Amino acid sequence: MTTLTIRExxxxxxxxxxxxxxxxxxxxxxxxxxxxxxxxQLAGFRAIAADANHALYVAEWDGEPVxxxxxxxxxxxxxxxxxxxxxxxxxxxPEHQGKGIGAxxxxxxxxxxxxxxxxxxxxxSDGNRPDAHRFYGRLGFVPTHTGFKRKLx
Numbered sequence: 700m701t702t703l704t705i706r707e708x709x710x711x712x713x714x715x716x717x718x719x720x721x722x723x724x725x726x727x728x729x730x731x732x733x734x735x736x737x738x739x740q741l742a743g744f745r746a747i748a749a750d751a752n753h754a755l756y757v758a759e760w761d762g763e764p765v766x767x768x769x770x771x772x773x774x775x776x777x778x779x780x781x782x783x784x785x786x787x788x789x790x791x792x793p794e795h796q797g798k799g800i801g802a803x804x805x806x807x808x809x810x811x812x813x814x815x816x817x818x819x820x821x822x823x824s825d826g827n828r829p830d831a832h833r834f835y836g837r838l839g840f841v842p843t844h845t846g847f848k849r850k851l852x
Contacts, residue, residue: 704758704762705756706757707757708767712755712767716767719791725828753770755767755768756808760800764792765800766792767790772784781817781819782818783820785820785821786805787823802838
């Protein structure tokens with residue numbers, strides 16, 4: 700029987716996670732590779748790992764890394780000061796897409812948010828990802844807000 704396990708990422712997983720990003724044509728177009736990527740990615744990983752409200756996870760299919768995502772917990776004043784969970788950077792290796800891995804990861808993240816007492820779980824998806832939008836809709840997410848970003852560099 701094939702099983703999916705989800706564990707917190709370690710620095711040794713960084714090459715796998717970066718490879719997932721590199722295999723994503725939307726991310727590659729949005730953020731073309733730069734010469735200092737490795738140092739910045741390592742610094743970003745270490746900042747996530749050092750903060751108890753943020754974690755990067757790797758999903759393994761029978762012991763093989765196949766997917767990754769970030770889960771962050773955010774305090775807010777709105778909603779009577781309730782916490783919310785933010786799911787970020789959900790990626791499944793292309794050869795493992797369509798096997799239910801993404802759905803299992805999202806359900807796992809939602810369960811962690813419930814354990815932490817979060818009032819809601821939110822995520823954003825690039826406007827160029829209609830398949831992802833349908834996927835999140837099937838998992839109960841509703842596009843209630845419009846996201847805005849302003850690139851600073």
